Amino acid sequence: xxxxxSYNDKxxxxxxxxxxxxxxxxxxxxxxxxxxxxxxxxPEVVENIKTDRQLNGFPLSSNIExxxxxEYLARECDILFPxxxxxxxxxxxxxxSPFLHPYHIIIxxxxxxxxxxxxxxxxxxxxxxxxxENIKTMSEVIIxxxxxxxxxxxxxxxxxxxxxxxxxxxxxxxxxxxxxISIGQNLLRNEKFQVYGNNDLIGIEFAGVLKxxxxxxxxALSGLGYGENxxxxxxxxxxxxxxxxxxxxxxxxxxxxxxAGIGDLIATCTSPLSRNFTVGFRLAQGxxxxxxxxxxxxxxxxxxxxxxxxxxFENSHNRAPITEAVFKVLFENLxxxxxxxxxxxxxxxxxxxxx
Amino acid sequence: MVKRKRRKYEPIISKSRKWPVVLLTKxxxxxxxxxxxxxxxxxxxxxxxxxxxxxELETTMYRERLRIKTMPWKADPPDxxxxxxxxxVSLVSSATQKDDQAERKLLKEIITRYxxxxxxxxxxxxxxxxxxxVIGGFRRLLNAxxxxxxxxAITGKHTLRDKxxxxxEIEQLRSLATKGIIxxxxxxxxxxxxxxxxxxxxxxxxxxxxxxxxxxxxxxGLFAYxxxxxxxYKVDRRKKNLPYMETLKSYSTLAIQRGCxxxxxxxxxxxxxxxxxxxxxxxxxxTAIEAQxxxxxxxxxxxxxxxxxxxxxxxxxYNFVLEAPLLIRQYxxxxxxxxxxxxxxxxxxxYKIATxxxxxxxxxxxxxxxxxxxxxxxGNYVDEEGNSLDQHGNIIDIREYFMSDGKITENLxxxxxxxxxxxxxxxxxxxxxxxxxxxxxxxxxxxxxxRKQYPKLDLYNFFRLPVDELSIPxxxxxxxxxxxxxxxxxxxxxxxxxxxxxxxxxxDKIIETGLNNVGMYHVARPIIMNKRGxxxxxxxxxxxxxxxxxxxYDLEEFL
Numbered sequence: 072x073x074x075x076x077s078y079n080d081k082x083x084x085x086x087x088x089x090x091x092x093x094x095x096x097x098x099x100x101x102x103x104x105x106x107x108x109x110x111x112x113x114p115e116v117v118e119n120i121k122t123d124r125q126l127n128g129f130p131l132s133s134n135i136e137x138x139x140x141x142e143y144l145a146r147e148c149d150i151l152f153p154x155x156x157x158x159x160x161x162x163x164x165x166x167x168s169p170f171l172h173p174y175h176i177i178i179x180x181x182x183x184x185x186x187x188x189x190x191x192x193x194x195x196x197x198x199x200x201x202x203x204e205n206i207k208t209m210s211e212v213i214i215x216x217x218x219x220x221x222x223x224x225x226x227x228x229x230x231x232x233x234x235x236x237x238x239x240x241x242x243x244x245x246x247x248x249x250x251x252i253s254i255g256q257n258l259l260r261n262e263k264f265q266v267y268g269n270n271d272l273i274g275i276e277f278a279g280v281l282k283x284x285x286x287x288x289x290x291a292l293s294g295l296g297y298g299e300n301x302x303x304x305x306x307x308x309x310x311x312x313x314x315x316x317x318x319x320x321x322x323x324x325x326x327x328x329x330x331a332g333i334g335d336l337i338a339t340c341t342s343p344l345s346r347n348f349t350v351g352f353r354l355a356q357g358x359x360x361x362x363x364x365x366x367x368x369x370x371x372x373x374x375x376x377x378x379x380x381x382x383x384f385e386n387s388h389n390r391a392p393i394t395e396a397v398f399k400v401l402f403e404n405l406x407x408x409x410x411x412x413x414x415x416x417x418x419x420x421x422x423x424x425x426x
Numbered sequence: 427m428v429k430r431k432r433r434k435y436e437p438i439i440s441k442s443r444k445w446p447v448v449l450l451t452k453x454x455x456x457x458x459x460x461x462x463x464x465x466x467x468x469x470x471x472x473x474x475x476x477x478x479x480x481x482e483l484e485t486t487m488y489r490e491r492l493r494i495k496t497m498p499w500k501a502d503p504p505d506x507x508x509x510x511x512x513x514x515v516s517l518v519s520s521a522t523q524k525d526d527q528a529e530r531k532l533l534k535e536i537i538t539r540y541x542x543x544x545x546x547x548x549x550x551x552x553x554x555x556x557x558x559x560v561i562g563g564f565r566r567l568l569n570a571x572x573x574x575x576x577x578x579a580i581t582g583k584h585t586l587r588d589k590x591x592x593x594x595e596i597e598q599l600r601s602l603a604t605k606g607i608i609x610x611x612x613x614x615x616x617x618x619x620x621x622x623x624x625x626x627x628x629x630x631x632x633x634x635x636x637x638x639x640x641x642x643x644x645x646x647g648l649f650a651y652x653x654x655x656x657x658x659y660k661v662d663r664r665k666k667n668l669p670y671m672e673t674l675k676s677y678s679t680l681a682i683q684r685g686c687x688x689x690x691x692x693x694x695x696x697x698x699x700x701x702x703x704x705x706x707x708x709x710x711x712x713t714a715i716e717a718q719x720x721x722x723x724x725x726x727x728x729x730x731x732x733x734x735x736x737x738x739x740x741x742x743x744y745n746f747v748l749e750a751p752l753l754i755r756q757y758x759x760x761x762x763x764x765x766x767x768x769x770x771x772x773x774x775x776x777y778k779i780a781t782x783x784x785x786x787x788x789x790x791x792x793x794x795x796x797x798x799x800x801x802x803x804x805g806n807y808v809d810e811e812g813n814s815l816d817q818h819g820n821i822i823d824i825r826e827y828f829m830s831d832g833k834i835t836e837n838l839x840x841x842x843x844x845x846x847x848x849x850x851x852x853x854x855x856x857x858x859x860x861x862x863x864x865x866x867x868x869x870x871x872x873x874x875x876x877r878k879q880y881p882k883l884d885l886y887n888f889f890r891l892p893v894d895e896l897s898i899p900x901x902x903x904x905x906x907x908x909x910x911x912x913x914x915x916x917x918x919x920x921x922x923x924x925x926x927x928x929x930x931x932x933x934d935k936i937i938e939t940g941l942n943n944v945g946m947y948h949v950a951r952p953i954i955m956n957k958r959g960x961x962x963x964x965x966x967x968x969x970x971x972x973x974x975x976x977x978x979y980d981l982e983e984f985l
Contacts (some may be wrong), residue, residue, distance in 0.1 A: 083832075087867075149831070169818050173804075173826035217817045220804060220827065220847065221840070249839045250830060 157183025274322025283373030294355025803850030
């Protein structure tokens with residue numbers, strides 16, 4: 072296979088951790104500019120890639136080398152893009168950490184959060200109260216688990232399938248470090264993919280995380296057969312809710328009205344490609360959460376996020392009606408139609424009061 | 427009480443001519459030249475092109491002339507007006523020239539002038555004398571009042587060491603001072619701090635540290651003498667122009683790079699509120715990080731090992747802050763949106779300070795100094811050998827934090843970010859090593875009890891309450907006190923705060939000690955017990971000031 076790619080193979084390769092759909096999309100984007108080493112936890116996946124040269128149904132560029140060896144990955148690459156579900160993120164960092172050096176730069180693409188509770192505690196305990204200190208964004212997990220300081224994240228409307236098909240799109244690289252942003256931009260940018268920078272790392276991470284809640288609700292509206300008026304209502308009110316929650320969690324308003332906020336929100340709330348949307352859709356069609364989770368191939372981060380965010384804001388003066396409604400549908404078997412009634416009766420009727 | 431035997435610390439470098447600060451003075455000209463060069467390049471980079479450079483110079487000139495007119499100080503050099511007039515004339519005459527040679531030359535002259543202002547000449551002989559005056563004088567003062575015999579005064583049974591207790595990671599500090607370069611960062615509550623720290627440094631057998639002392643202190647005769655002798659360089663807080671700030675930072679960076687142990691008060695100025703610093707000034711702290719990167723770059727070129735820089739947080743724990751009434755007034759004025767205030771520091775005259783020192787040595791009170799564990803510049807703890815360790819016990823090569831694409835690179839934004847991270851760790855360490863004294867606790871408890879009685883009043887109206895009407899029956903006070911004391915002991919167990927031994931005594935005894943000590947020399951005492959045995963206050967502002975020391979431990983949940 073001859074490649075017309077303009078990548079610079081004299082420079083050190085870039086690492087991607089996680090061979091899920093977004094991991095392969097990120098690998099594909101990076102492979103246009105650099106050689107890529109793609110880590111998959113499962114040795115079988117590595118073997119399959121080596122023999123088939125394809126991943127999730129899409130052909131892989133020749134300059135993507137699969138591996139099952141984290142030490143090799145960390146040795147060969149200065150820049151790493153972990154894209155693994157939040158539930159396995161800390162474990163992955165724990166395994167990777169011994170091989171990391173202070174010169175490593177890590178830009179993650181995981182739109183989820185982690186909750187850390189005392190020993191023997193669980194979110195399912197109704198009496199447990201949690202605060203911001205109990206939850207960690209993925210950049211916070213990276214810093215806790217390793218010596219890496221130069222950390223960033225990817226967020227934005229990045230449906231993996233569309234990226235793999237080569238449709239035009241854009242993303243945000245967020246980091247406190249300008250150099251991380253510009254490295255991310257140089258590595259990811261191509262004629263069909265634009266990359267914006269933002270210094271509000273925590274805000275951008277939460278934008279990507281919180282929008283998943285709204286995406287579930289949006290899927291549910293579609294599942295009930297409602298149209299675009301209803302969806303627009305949800306998206307704009309969801310936006311307001313995200314800003315309230317996000318500010319309290321340490322982000323700025325600006326983070327939520329950019330590509331990683333409103334941009335990602337629109338994409339996930341309107342696309343059946345989104346896993347979180349699918350969860351909501353199937354719930355509205357009458358399936359239970361257990362049934363849905365059994366048949367999903369990849370994690371819908373929104374389910375865990377709803378649980379955590381609902382717990383955090385239980386004791387807050389800020390109200391999060393959409394999150395509460397989604398929580399009741401997911402975990403308390405409330406009918407979607409009932410949840411919608413509850414939302415429509417809400418007396419929260421100031422349009423915009425945060426700008 | 428059994429007197430603990432105190433160890434005497436031998437000097438780690440016995441010959442004063444080998445002290446880094448002495449070497450710096452010896453090679454003064456070369457050093458000044460380097461600082462000029464370094465800051466010149468930085469400013470040129472910040473103001474590229476003739477127009478930008480002219481604008482900066484014009485702003486600087488304007489501000490300087492304004493300062494000379496509105497805020498003249500005794501310590502100012504006599505030829506200031508002439509110099510800035512010369513700058514003005516030169517700027518006018520070079521306006522029409524095409525190139526920026528004249529502006530560059532002018533900038534260099536300004537920087538050179540600033541460096542010479544900042545530099546103080548360190549003289550070992552004078553240092554020895556100053557030290558002898560500080561130590562001998564204090565001792566004699568102490569003994570003359572304690573033991574009323576001539577022999578007692580001369581043999582010096584009571585020493586400063588009995589008054590000032592130094593605890594914490596002393597051995598590590600001494601050991602690291604021989605291996606690398608120390609940047610000591612203490613909390614700052616009083617003008618006395620710099621003299622106190624200088625004494626601590628001497629007592630621990632360390633060579634003198636350099637530190638930036640406010641030029642205003644050089645207005646005070648007594649201080650000026652000590653400052654010049656203790657390795658201080660002058661920082662003029664009236665000058666906020668870019669060339670001055672950059673020069674100051676270059677000075678600090680290059681001095682550290684040359685191995686001078688340094689002292690920054692990272693809060694910038696004295697804590698006006700009495701709270702432990704929560705926000706640090708990043709400018710000077712950043713110079714430590716820059717110095718480390720430069721050392722690594724230099725070492726890479728020369729093929730040798732760079733000396734490591736270690737940050738050592740220190741807290742100074744007082745029962746009494748001389749300037750408290752002024753500080754808290756300024757704090758409240760600023761918070762109350764009074765944007766313009768005039769700094770008249772009535773507590774910083776030689777006379778006031780001398781009186782304070784006499785009181786300090788004649789009354790039973792202790793100052794305690796806590797030396798924290800050393801950190802690397804990224805805020806990780808380091809071991810006795812000076813190695814930074816990661817979560818897995820592997821040695822971290824901090825050089826690699828300055829690398830990108832396999833090379834050490836200069837990236838100021840990156841270093842700013844590291845500075846911000848480091849400052850957060852220092853603030854945390856301050857709270858952790860801060861030593862809670864009984865006086866802090868009584869102030870906290872008293873203030874909180876009264877404050878909670880008037881939840882509807884804002885702070886400013888609360889302060890207007892007539893103090894005669896405020897009193898707390900002793901038993902109520904005691905039970906509230908016990909709750910807070912237990913919480914502090916709990917925090918201490920968890921390693922989140924340090925305490926003085928007195929906190930293990932009975933509640934009554936702790937309260938008594940606290941009441942006797944808190945702000946003991948103020949005319950209006952912040953909290954005392956009246957004849958009926960009730961707890962009363964004479965000054966709510968002062969009480970607030972001393973209470974603030976316990977801020978940041980989430981005690982509000984408990985009282």
